Amino acid sequence: MIAKIVCYCLNGLEGVPVEVETDVNKGIPAYDMVGLPDTAVKESKERVRSALKNSGMLFPMNKITINFAPADIRKEGAAFDLAVAVSLLKASEQLVGADLKDTVFLGELALNGDLRPVSGLLPILISAKGHGFSRFVIPAANAAEARYLGGAEIYPACTLTEVVRHVMGTERILPLETAEFVPHAEKKNSADLKFVKGQPLARRALEIAVAGGHNLLMVGPPGTGKTMLARCLPGIMPDLSFDEALEITKIHSVAGVLGEEGIVSERPFRTPHHTATTVSMCGGGNRVVHPGEISLAHGGVLFLDELPEYKRSTLEALRQPLEDGKITVSRAGGTVTFPARFMLCASMNPCPCGNYGSANLTCSCTPAEIRAYRKKVSGPLLDRIDLQVEVDNVSYDELVSTEKRETSSQVKERVDVARNIQRHRFSQSGISTNAEMGEREIAAFCALTEESEKILRAAFERMKLSARARGRIIKVARTIADLDGSEEILPKHVYEAVSYRIYDKMG
Amino acid sequence: MLWLCACAGLEYRERVARLRAVSRPAELLTESGEEEVGRLLARMEREEVFAVSLLDEDYPALLKNSPSPPLLLFGAGRRELLKARMFCIVGSRITPPWAEKLAKLTAERLSRRFAVVTGLAEGGDAAALEGALAGGSPVCVLPCGIDGCYPAAHASLKERVRRAGLLLTEYPFGTQSKKFHFIARNRILAGLAEGTLVVSAGKRSGALITANFALDGGRDVFAFPHNPGAAQGEGCNELIKKGAYLATGAEDIFAAYGMQEDVREEVPLTPAERRVLTVLKESGELHAAVIAERAEIPVYEAAATLASLELKNLVVKAGGNRYTAV
Numbered sequence: 001m002i003a004k005i006v007c008y009c010l011n012g013l014e015g016v017p018v019e020v021e022t023d024v025n026k027g028i029p030a031y032d033m034v035g036l037p038d039t040a041v042k043e044s045k046e047r048v049r050s051a052l053k054n055s056g057m058l059f060p061m062n063k064i065t066i067n068f069a070p071a072d073i074r075k076e077g078a079a080f081d082l083a084v085a086v087s088l089l090k091a092s093e094q095l096v097g098a099d100l101k102d103t104v105f106l107g108e109l110a111l112n113g114d115l116r117p118v119s120g121l122l123p124i125l126i127s128a129k130g131h132g133f134s135r136f137v138i139p140a141a142n143a144a145e146a147r148y149l150g151g152a153e154i155y156p157a158c159t160l161t162e163v164v165r166h167v168m169g170t171e172r173i174l175p176l177e178t179a180e181f182v183p184h185a186e187k188k189n190s191a192d193l194k195f196v197k198g199q200p201l202a203r204r205a206l207e208i209a210v211a212g213g214h215n216l217l218m219v220g221p222p223g224t225g226k227t228m229l230a231r232c233l234p235g236i237m238p239d240l241s242f243d244e245a246l247e248i249t250k251i252h253s254v255a256g257v258l259g260e261e262g263i264v265s266e267r268p269f270r271t272p273h274h275t276a277t278t279v280s281m282c283g284g285g286n287r288v289v290h291p292g293e294i295s296l297a298h299g300g301v302l303f304l305d306e307l308p309e310y311k312r313s314t315l316e317a318l319r320q321p322l323e324d325g326k327i328t329v330s331r332a333g334g335t336v337t338f339p340a341r342f343m344l345c346a347s348m349n350p351c352p353c354g355n356y357g358s359a360n361l362t363c364s365c366t367p368a369e370i371r372a373y374r375k376k377v378s379g380p381l382l383d384r385i386d387l388q389v390e391v392d393n394v395s396y397d398e399l400v401s402t403e404k405r406e407t408s409s410q411v412k413e414r415v416d417v418a419r420n421i422q423r424h425r426f427s428q429s430g431i432s433t434n435a436e437m438g439e440r441e442i443a444a445f446c447a448l449t450e451e452s453e454k455i456l457r458a459a460f461e462r463m464k465l466s467a468r469a470r471g472r473i474i475k476v477a478r479t480i481a482d483l484d485g486s487e488e489i490l491p492k493h494v495y496e497a498v499s500y501r502i503y504d505k506m507g
Numbered sequence: 508m509l510w511l512c513a514c515a516g517l518e519y520r521e522r523v524a525r526l527r528a529v530s531r532p533a534e535l536l537t538e539s540g541e542e543e544v545g546r547l548l549a550r551m552e553r554e555e556v557f558a559v560s561l562l563d564e565d566y567p568a569l570l571k572n573s574p575s576p577p578l579l580l581f582g583a584g585r586r587e588l589l590k591a592r593m594f595c596i597v598g599s600r601i602t603p604p605w606a607e608k609l610a611k612l613t614a615e616r617l618s619r620r621f622a623v624v625t626g627l628a629e630g631g632d633a634a635a636l637e638g639a640l641a642g643g644s645p646v647c648v649l650p651c652g653i654d655g656c657y658p659a660a661h662a663s664l665k666e667r668v669r670r671a672g673l674l675l676t677e678y679p680f681g682t683q684s685k686k687f688h689f690i691a692r693n694r695i696l697a698g699l700a701e702g703t704l705v706v707s708a709g710k711r712s713g714a715l716i717t718a719n720f721a722l723d724g725g726r727d728v729f730a731f732p733h734n735p736g737a738a739q740g741e742g743c744n745e746l747i748k749k750g751a752y753l754a755t756g757a758e759d760i761f762a763a764y765g766m767q768e769d770v771r772e773e774v775p776l777t778p779a780e781r782r783v784l785t786v787l788k789e790s791g792e793l794h795a796a797v798i799a800e801r802a803e804i805p806v807y808e809a810a811a812t813l814a815s816l817e818l819k820n821l822v823v824k825a826g827g828n829r830y831t832a833v
Binding site: 198200201204220221350356357358362363366367368371390392393455458459462480491492493495496498499502 | 600658811825
């Protein structure tokens with residue numbers, strides 16, 4: 001008898017349906033798998049054999065052929081175990097009368113028949129729902145992320161026995177209840193601005209960067225709190241919408257880094273080490289293409305500490321995703337596009353010894369050393385960083401007045417207001433932040449007063465800016481004006497925007 | 508001038524020794540062969556490089572009267588600048604930002620009356636050169652052949668000088684810069700100029716060597732005053748102690764030569780700018796946050812105001828969000 005069970009495999013962030021066909025024939029006992037299974041899928045043979053035996057079911061001593069259709073896609077991973085087991089049971093007539101129609105089975109089996117979680121479950125469920133499937137049997141350990149998929153019957157099972165009882169109708173599993181999405185349910189990886197001492201300029205730069213979705217570079221001697229400041233970024237970013245959260249969760253699920261709560265409710269904050277390779281940064285893999293750090297940072301912050309220490313090629317690879325908000329990775333296994341709209345926050349020392357420009361320490365670097373150090377970060381990359389701010393080691397006592405330290409939530413309120421203005425402004429343009437503006441939007445929304453234009457021209461000549469940098473200054477000025485609640489871009493906004501380009505040297 | 512071309516390709520010391528050995532330079536010609544001389548002249552013509560010897564009429568008069576004038580100078584650019592009145596500005600490679608800015612402004616203003624002579628190094632020299640370029644008549648003396656460039660990163664700066672002003676060197680094509688070349692070059696810098704301004708100099712700085720050459724030649728020496736204890740200014744303060752003129756801008760130099768500078772036009776300032784500038788002038792170098800506090804404005808407004816003052820050349824960034832007035 002032939003049995004057909006539907007399972008899913010992943011291609012990038014998309015689920016692809018795979019039919020597991022099992023035929024049990026009379027003949028010399030054999031157990032074959034065809035249809036381009038990879039090693040982990042082939043090994044399911046032994047897991048399924050043991051799991052069946054240890055769940056008190058029979059493993060048919062016949063000639064068994066299992067086919068994975070369509071045969072031209074390579075099947076990866078252990079998520080097929082459950083589907084193979086169920087189809088074997090059905091083909092060997094152990095599931096007579098069971099209702100298997102339109103049900104997708106996903107899960108890895110342990111030898112004792114327990115179900116183990118699989119990675120990338122949420123994107124599979126979303127795709128399968130789109131393909132018209134509405135019933136899913138999944139490992140109970142994956143229930144957390146599956147809860148957020150509404151409009152489907154999802155049955156979380158702990159063991160193979162439970163699955164069999166469920167489909168036979170002897171003991172139904174309770175379907176999952178759809179969970180309500182709560183943005184920023186629990187902030188665990190972001191710091192609060194109220195713990196940052198001093199640094200009024202850097203705080204301001206942080207606020208502008210988040211308000212307009214701009215990229216940020218912090219330059220300062222070691223130990224001045226650059227990392228601390230960067231960690232505050234997710235906390236002042238706008239809350240995630242459910243769609244954003246779902247998209248981020250899909251990426252994290254495919255990469256297998258999803259936390260216990262099952263959905264990413266907080267903006268990601270990724271800090272790849274400076275030894276990271278281009279592939280780990282952008283995504284890649286041998287056969288299956290995995291998302292890289294920039295995709296994991298989608299919707300959040302990619303923090304590159306000590307920017308000049310990163311490999312040049314790795315940094316250059318960021319240029320195109322920074323512009324496009326997505327990355328297309330081509331591998332032997334196929335071509336996959338991952339979203340990668342992240343906010344880049346980088347930090348660096350002003351010179352190799354770190355003391356250049358310091359108030360009380362002398363820099364021991366030669367001009368040539370400083371030049372070589374700064375050259376490690378290429379001009380085109382710097383050009384894409386709208387805000388460049390110095391973080392200094394100003395001693396706290398130097399500020400006499402009792403400075404009012406704002407909390408992240410106070411800053412976030414202002415950011416939300418500025419973002420709302422932008423959402424309103426770009427409602428027809430298909431973008432959402434000032435940083436995403438192209439030439440057309442700049443012309444439409446960033447009219448400069450005559451005086452502002454004059455200032456910009458002066459700055460342009462003095463600082464020998466590139467055309468791209470000019471556009472970026474205007475965008476930042478637009479954001480500053482939004483924070484100010486001003487319809488027009490006034491001279492003070494332009495001046496402030498200019499002051500955040502310390503690396504385009506003033507002549 | 509041919510006779511010195513013949514020495515091309517020889518080491519500096521060797522060349523001097525050989526020159527001393529012969530009574531008439533023409534004798535050298537036969538030694539090196541006319542073919543080589545022809546090649547050299549052709550290259551000079553091709554690359555628009557001229558040579559001026561001690562015997563030539565437009566050899567700079569002041570240099571001729573210095574203790575050890577070079578016998579031959581190679582030059583590229585505007586030859587007529589050789590006859591201009593020259594003033595030398597030098598500074599060490601590590602120069603505080605305020606001194607760089609001031610050097611630049613001073614060079615620019617001096618350019619109205621002088622051709623500003625300097626080197627090509629980072630720091631004080633490059634700042635003065637930028638100012639001189641803005642002023643219109645920069646003169647740069649190289650420690651290597653006219654085709655060389657040290658530091659290599661300043662190749663484009665050198666090209667700009669060649670186009671707008673004058674490049675000079677006593678070394679023939681292909682000569683690499685050696686340590687002692689810099690000292691020899693400094694004697695030309697001091698020799699060309701009526702006076703020398705030292706914008707910054709540590710205890711043992713090349714800028715001090717230039718100042719000493721100037722003193723040996725009986726020229727005036729000016730220096731910017733620095734904070735006591737600042738390593739990059741010890742040499743300058745030492746010069747002032749020993750009797751150099753204290754200069755805080757082009758006006759002091761003009762005054763020393765009895766020149767009247769054209770009146771500087773007043774830059775219009777907004778009330779906020781005036782307030783920030785007053786705060787800065789009261790206390791020297793200050794952090795932006797402190798400025799904001801004293802001027803009683805939000806930090807981000809202070810940042811904007813400082814940027815506008817910077818564009819107006821009234822304030823300079825000293826690194827680490829600190830600013831000074833100039």
